Amino acid sequence: MSLPELEQFLSWFQNSGGTIDRDAIGFKYFSSAEGGRGAVALKNIEKDQTLFTIPRYLTLSSKTSTLPEKFGHKIWKERALDKGWSGLILCMMWEDAQALNSKWGPYLETLPTAFDTPMFWSEKDLQELEGTSVVEKLGKEDAERDYHDKVVSAIQSRPDLFPPGTITIHYSLERYHVMGSRILSRSFDVERTNTDDYTGDEEMNTDADRSTGNAMDVDVHDEQAGKEDNSIRAPEDEEEDEEDGIDVSMVPIADLLNARFGSENVKLFYEENELKMITTKRISAGEQIWNTYDDLPNNELLRKYGHVDILPLPGGAKGNPADVVEIRADLVLSAFSSQSGTDAASSAERIDWWLEEGGDDIFVLETDYEVPEAIASLTRLLCLSSDEWEKARGKGKPPKPKLDSPVLDLIIIALQKRIAQYSSTMKEDEQILETKEGMSFNKYQAVIVRLGEKRILHTTLQRLQNLLAAEKAKSDNTQKRKPVSTFEGPSKSMKKARR
Template sequence: MSIDVFQDWFSANGGYVDKEYVGLTEFAETEGGRGMVALKDIPADHILFSIPRSLVLSTHTSPLPSLFGADAWKERQLDKGWGGLILCMMWEGAQADRQWKTYLDSLPTTFSTPMFWSENEIAELAGTAVVDKIGQQDAEEEYNTKILPAIQSRSDLFPLDQLDTHFSLTAFHMNGSRVLSRSFNVEDDGSDADSDAGEEANTSTDAMDVDVPEAPAEEPAPANEDHSDDDDDSDDEEAAEVGMVPMADMLNARYGSENAKLYHEPTVLKMISTRAIKAGEQVWNTYGDPPNGDLLRRYGHVDVVDASADDTNAAGSPNPADIVELRADVVVRSAIERAGGSTAEAAAKERIDWWLDEGGDDVFLLDTSCALPTLLISLIRLLRLAPVDYERATAKGKLPKGKLKVGQDDDAADVMRVVKDALDRKATEYAGGADPELDARLLVAESPLPQRQRCAVIVRLGEKRILKKTLDRVGEMMTACEATKTAGGKATRTGKDSKRKGGPEETRGNGKKARR
C-alpha cells in the first residue's frame, strides 16, 4: 500500500500531521524502510503529529473481546500476554468494513527477524542470546493450545473458510511480529470507564513506552523511561496496555539518535520533538537503546559497525549497548570441573536450588565496561564453600559476598580461574570461532555478505569483543594475584592504576534475576 493511501486514512480518522515540517518517505530496507524526515528545520518541543486514542488498536478499542464475551475471553486467558491483541488484529484484518483495515493492510507482511530465518541462517547466531529468545516454538504452542481453540469455538466470528488465511498460524506469526516490532505501551487515559475484557490487559517491556508529561503539552516533560530487563514480558503490570499506534510506528530507531518522543494526553497521543531537527534529517524515536541482539530479534536490523575499530568503546565500533549473556549453568560447570569429582556435582545441585530461592541470577550480563557482576563472584564463592561454611551461610540466609579485592581476598586467584574457564567455555559457543577479528574481516571482505548473515556477524562481533576484553581484564587480575603471592601476600600495585574505574580489582552487579 502506498504512503499516500495510509496518510489519507490517518487524516480521515482524526489523525494530525504537521505536513509543513515532516513527511513520510521510503528508505532502503537496510536503512529502516519507511520513515519520517524533517522537511524544514524543526525546533525542540514541536508537535510533529498526534493520534486520537480511538485510533489506537488494542484489546480495549477493538470490539472483539466484547463480541467473544468477557467471561469467555478471560476463561481462555486471552487477557494474558499478547495473544488477545494478536487475535484482535487477525479479526480486524478480516473485516472489509472495519476501522483499522486500511492501517493493517499498510503494515509489513514479511520480516527480517530471526523468527523467519532458515536453520542455516540461525546457525550464524550460535553463541549469542538471540537463539534462545527467538520464541518460534513458544509462539506455535500458544497458537495451537490457546488461539486456535478460541477461533474454532466461535465460527460466527471466525468463519471456517478463513482458517487457512486470516486466522492461520502464518497470520499469527505475522501479526505477532508486528506487535513485537511496532507496538507501544499506552497508558490508561485516566477515565473511569470499565472494559471487562481488557482491564487486565498486560504489557510487555518489549513494546515501546509512551511518556506521561508532568508539564503542559507545550512544555513536554523530560523522558523518564525504565528499560531494565527488556527481554521479559510482564504478566503483572496493569498501568499500561500494549497497543498498535498508527503513524507513531512509522518512525525508525537508532542508537543515541532519539529526537522525538511520544507523549500521552487524555484524548490524544502526541509525537513531540525533543531537540532541534535539521531539514533532511530523519525523525528517530529510539526506545531504550537496546543491544544489537535485541534489535535484530525484535526489528530485524542492527546498528552499523565500523569493522576496523578495535575498541568496543570507540566511535563507530559495535553498538555501545551490546552485552554478553553468560548463563549460570556455564559457570557452574566450570566450578564443578575445577573442584573435580561427583561429590562436587552433587553438592552444586543443592546449592543452586538455594541460590535461586535466595534470588540469585541465572544469567550474568557482561557489557563494554568489562566489569565482573558481583553476583557472578558470589555464585562461584557459594559453589566453593566448604560444607561447614555452606551450612553457616544457609543458616544466616546470606549469600557469599560478591566484591572481589585482588591482593586482599585469599580466594581471588581461585575465583578468577573459574571465571576464566567459564568465559573460555562461552567463547567456544560462537559461530565463526572465538576470535572477533575473524568476524571483522568478514565484514570488510570484497564479496559482501548476504544481509542476514551480515547482521548475525555484527551481533556476534560485538559480543566477542566484549568477551575478549573481559578475558583480558581477568588475565590482568590473575597476574595481579600472582604478583601478590610472590610479594608475600601484600598488594603490590599502587598509584592511579590501582584506582582506575573498572580496574582489575573491581566487580559490579549487572546480572539478571532468576526465574524458576
C-alpha cells in the same frame, strides 16, 4: 507504501481524530542503512514541539478491539487469551479479516507482510547465529504452541466470528507469525490511566482492568510540570505487564519512525486521553526524525527488527556500542564443578537458595568490560566451605562480590566455556567480513551480532586474566617478604625480660 496509499492512510488518521503537523513532518524512503521508510523534518523544528497526537482509542490492542467483547470477556479469560500475546494477535488477525469494515483497516494495510527477522530465517541461516542468545529467544516453539492450543480452539468454537472459509486466508499459522512480528517490531507500551477502555469511537469507559500498551517505550508527559517518567521499558512478558498496568498496543503513525543508536530526537509521551510525539532536541530541515528503541544491542535489534546498527567503536572497529553478551549461571556452575571435581547436584542446594533470594540466573556483560557483581557473588557462594555456607544462609545474604584469585579463576573458565559455544573464532569472523563478497545479508548480520558478542567476551577475559596475574604476583611478593621462621625458643632479650 506508495504516496497515494500514504495520503489515504494520513487522511484516515486525521479523520479518525489524530492530528499531525504536515508542515513540519513528511515521510520518505531512506537507504536500508538509514532504516528504509521513515520520517523527515520539512523545516527546522525546535525542541518540545508536538509533531502528532494519537487518541488512545485509535491505538490497536486487545483492549480497544471489539473482538474480546463479541467473544465474551469471561470466555476470553477462561481461554487465557488475556495472557501473553496470543489474544492481541488474534484481535489483529480478526480486524485484518474485516478489511475496511474494521476501524483500523486503512492502518493495517500499511503494515509489512514480510520480515527479515530470524523468526523467518531458514535453518541454514539460523546456524550462523549459533552461540548467540538470539535463537533461544525467538520463542517460535512457544508461539506455535499457543497458536495450536489457544488460538485454533478459540477460532473453531466461534464459526460466527471466524467463518470456516476464511481460516486458511486470515488465521493460518503463517499469518499468526506475521502479526506476532508486527507486534514485536512496532508495538508500544503505554501505562494505563483511569480512562482506559477505548473500544468506542471517542467514548471511553472507566475500568480498572483496562488500558493500552508498547515494545518501544512511552513516557509520561506533564505539560505543566515538564516532567517525564523514564521507568517504562520494553516488555518480554505480557503477564508481567498485566500486573504492572501496561498494555501492548499498535500505534498508528508512531510506528513509521525509524530508530538508531544514540540518534533519538523525538519521544512518544502519554497523557490521559492521547499520545504525543514530541521533539527532544532541535531538528534541522532535511534531518531524519528518529524515535528510540532504548539503544538496544545488535542481538535484540536483529531479533525484533531484522537489522543491526554498525557505528564506529573505540580502537577503529565497527559495531554497536550497546552490545551485550549473556552468561548463563549454569556455565558458572559447570566451571566450579570442573575445578572442584564435584557434580552439579552437590551445589543444587546453594543454587536453589540463590534463586530464592532473588539472585540472577543470567549475567550480562557490556562494553565497559566490567564483571557484574552478581556473577562474582554467585561464584564466591559456590566456593564457600560448609561452615561459611551455613553462616551465609543464616544471614540471608549472599557473599560480597570480591574478585579474589579463586573467583577470578572460575569466572575465566566460565567465559572460556561461553566462547567455545560459538562455531567460529573471533579472528575467523573478522576475516569473513573482510571478504564478504557473495555473502547473504542474513549471514552478514549474523556475523556482526556474534562478532560484537565475542569482542566483549575476549576483552573481558583479557582484563580478568590481567587481574588474576596481578593477584598472583601480589601473593607471590607477599610470600617472599615473609620472614622464614627459625624460632628455637625465647631470645636473650625475651629471657631477660622474663627475669
